[in-house]
Amino acid sequence: MRKRYAISVDVGGTFTDFVLFDQASGAPAAFHKVLTDAERPARAVVAGWREILAMVGATSADVDHAVHSTTIVTNAIVERRGVRTALITTRGFRDVLEIGIEQLYDIYDLFAPYPAPLVPRELRREVDERVTRDGAVLRPLDEAAARALVAELAAEGVESIAVSLIHAYRNPTHERRLAEIVAEMCPEISVSLSSRVAPLIGEYERTSTVVADAYVKPLLRRYLADLVAQLRALGFERELYMMLSSGGITTVEAAMDFPIRLLESGPAAGAFAAGYYGRLAGHAHVLSLDMGGTTAKACLIEDGAPAVARMLEADRVHRFKPGSGLPIMAPTVDLIEIGAGGGSIAHVNNLGLMQVGPQSAGSKPGPACYGLGGTEPTVTDANVVLGYLDPGYFLGGRLALQPERARAAIAGRLAEKLGLDPTAAAWGIHAIVNENMAQAARTHLIERNRDPRSVAVVAFGGAGPAHAAAVADILGIRQVIIPFGAGVGSAIGALTAPMALPFVRSHIALLDQCDWALVHALYDEMRAEAARAFAGAGGAVTYRLAADMRFAGQYHELRVDLPADALGPEGVGAIEAAFRAGYTAAYGRAPSGLGIEVLNWHLIAELPRPAFTLASEPCRERDPQVALKGERPAYFPRPEPGYRPCPVYDRYRLEPGARLAGPCIVEEREATIVVPPAWRATIDGYRNVLLERREDEGAR
């Protein structure tokens, strides 16, 4: 039976966001935001969970299901806060991770750097074993040596072991045996196998992926086990689904098995929210700009949905350039992420220039103005000094900011070194973080063949609304949409995304030589898993099928939706036609004389859920004065640099149709919207704030 509420929870590096969704009406019943608990994230989730249910007088027993996204995985990698991890690999290959692909990703930059491996060389160890290209065992695993190695690693305090053996994608026996040995000897050590996490040819990419998985696995497992136990104790009986980087969902058990698939969990959810609000505002193509406490994410949404890439690079270390990060072979919403958030720390580098991020103060100690012990100046501190944030109304007044600490941090740590006054230094922080975001967004859009000026921005995340107009200005974008509930955008996104559970199995064969009985067996297996995962939920599950295919001999495959009922020799023609159509659409022409090869078989199981719907109210001429909370000085560099009196409005009292002229500030509990002088704002029928650049003033 379907219960009334669904809850969405998004754990970011700084804040944990909640949306309570009323499945009866299809409308959000409440939004909520609490500080993330860095040491024990489940504690903040549980506290916020109780609070948001209390807002509507409901209990955990009224919750039908929960969807959960988190940036725990990505933040652990970017900030190098994973566990002590070792890599076990085939004799002769301990340096695969460090050698990488040996490519100049920036051909003219003699000094372009590469990211440090997640596992240092001293923790990369070799075992005697070898499998050949056909999967035959050439040299059996030396189990005695493997046991000695595991004992050594345990003695060295390793918490997690990644195993990546040559050709393990073809024959995983040795990797599995190593996992058994670790489980027997040291069950407390976590193990990730390349043959399970990313069973793909190419030892560097596969190793990079499994190492990242191992690096975060104990963190995520501890967290999820803690969370589920606490939610059960509150009386929540139903399923907690985890948002995947690909935009689908999965069960807690599967998430614990493959944490790397949650790498961009929160941002993927956010991208769906942006698509949803873009459609509401009549824009098919939008740039999703999600700026939280730790990072910012930019994602192009075309025709309402984000694209899914087969891999992404985590932790790009050089101007967001492709090739400068760690490759992670897991399907991911195609987005770019950079270290630019409210908590990003500003510092003076060795050239005497100011830099902002990627280090973040997180939620603890947090920005200096939180008064929780932070002393480094951050973006949030700058926004306080510039008058954009009301120290008395941060999180609706639940966290009192201390502006004198913000000013002191900026003065002492930056302004003096740079010979600037604190206001100029604060503006510098704000402007640099905006430039960083704009540059990343531009790279992302142009790589996808899109002129930035042809899209609108949908801005959300706790810090997004304060920066969105300025970032849009840099990109030449004239329209910004700030959804109602922008501060909890990712949590909304998880409710607007389809409830889709992806499954995949490998059977590599030429299309006309497929073992169709095997293919059917694989699909039966996947359907059974899907049915188990959705067992507690109501509604009829629907299935979609797809396959990764290529011309034999090529190195890259194309994912093709399979026509219905085509799984069999009689369906080969239809499958080939679908592949050729997809190939021609992508590349223009197909090569002659090559066979077609199928590699992976996908199943996507979908559970229908009531559409997330927002009621539209009529827009009329409204007097914004009723929503005026007051006035405070805020700094803008144009037309003349300086503080000027700026009206401050209460978003909850602004009625549809109201119009505001910049400069002004609109506050809601979870976020603050800055409307710069050259911009104006209107409230639409869904109470979204639409910012528009005024035509009468030149760009920038």
Added chain:
Amino acid sequence: MSGQATFDPISLEIMWSRLIGIADDMWTTVLRTAVSTIIGAAQDFGCEILDAEGHSVAHSNRSMPVFNIVMPTVTRAVIARHPIETMRPGDVFVTNDPWLCAGHLDDIATITPVFHRGRVVAFAVTVAHTSSIGGALARRTVRDIYEEGLRIPLLKLYDAGALNETAWAFIRENVRTPDMVLTDIEATLTANDLGAQRVVAFLEEYGLPDLTAVAHAIQAHSERAMREAIRALPDGDYEHEVWADGLDEPVRLRCRITVRGDEVAVDYTGSDPERDRGGINCTLTYTQAHTVYPLKCLLSPNVPANEGTFRPFTITAPEGSILNCRVPASVGSRTRTGWHIHELIFGALEPALPDRVQAGNGLMNSVHVYGREPDGRFYNAHFFVAGGRGASRGRDGIGRNCFPSSARNVPVEVFEVRAPVLVHTRALRPDSAGRGQWRGAFGHRLELGVLPGYPLPVSFFIDPDRLHYPPRGLNGGEDGPRAEIWVNGRLLTPDELGGGQITFAGPDDRLVLHIPGGAGYGPPERRDPDLVEADIRAGLVTPTGAAVGS
């Protein structure tokens, strides 16, 4: 529209990035549709958009640097022989002429004119290193270009959309693994077509009649940046000399770099004459490309490159020298000479650019295997492996790339799937980097053999550099090591290497290559002890190797 039209800075930057994006899409298309290891895995190719005059506008970000610079040369050769008024939609030109294109027969250029509103507005060009062009497998043995394979004169591969069946048949009959070679050529045609479509869509989106105005604006921008960078260099004559292994006797390379105002002239007078064997000669187009590429890296690394970037440079070498060889000199292994040009330039400009130049580079190596499987099919695979790069003031050498090539290495698993070989080791080799206050990047140890159980002998074709001359240290930094080739536990002398063919009959035979690491910068005794300690902890420097003066 006149060539003088102006664009606001935001529009120009976006249009510029879009054009680079189009070249990148071409590049991705080649990568995703090719089938050889050398193109599909090692990525030895490049893609470029040029204007209707054959001047480069944008190349893909990971294009082979040398290809970017020769694509205009080959395109202008096309225009000289086939004036653009005579071109028709559906025409595609092809050549691998080393004097017009990339310096050896293996690099095939396909040149596709782009039509918009009835006339040629641009060219989409790809140059890719084919997996075979026929000729001798043991490249060190060749005496002239006729032994190096098929020379494809500049001709129309497609004439108004119709395939030149004659040319296609000539290629098919003259190369090894012809299906692989022809599928890869098709990949370049697919990429060019996609580039052409995107250029037309771009012009339509911006309402432009042709590329002229935007190309001129972009080229002017890059040219201005380069001229400013040159003006910042002190005027003067900068000279340097380096020695390369050569074949039987070493090769001397000399340069004189003349900086005057905002122009640079590089002359190679004093370099050795061309050689009558071994393919180590460079054509002038190739020499020019390997000259302006490192200059661009030194002077203006952050501005995207195009025709404008290279206008301030004049490159000359005496005809008949090893850097400007004449037909029919052999050129197949021209990297053995050409990959030393950047060292020559770095050495010459060290007094002017002490913070930017780098010490000697271990250099990339290629291992080629080719032969017949028991079922009669042929295998043909290349395995690339980088050397360590040299250190510079304030930085250890950056490993992990193949500079001055932008190829990537070939995954061990891919190489093994494509050929009956077993890679026993690919690892960093301890103590393989030149010491210094800043050390070079480490070199590799590569150990190869035949796949056990494989019934036939397998031949490895290698052509290693740095057997005689190690990567040179800078400013008191130590040299890197020399390359070493070990066969079944015995170190080969360069003479014993012969033609570079090593044939193994059994699974116990082993070929071990020690690829050099980079050279050091600054005196080793000034190195931060913590950094030495970290290298020892990682097992990359042995305590003996760390001891200064040992």
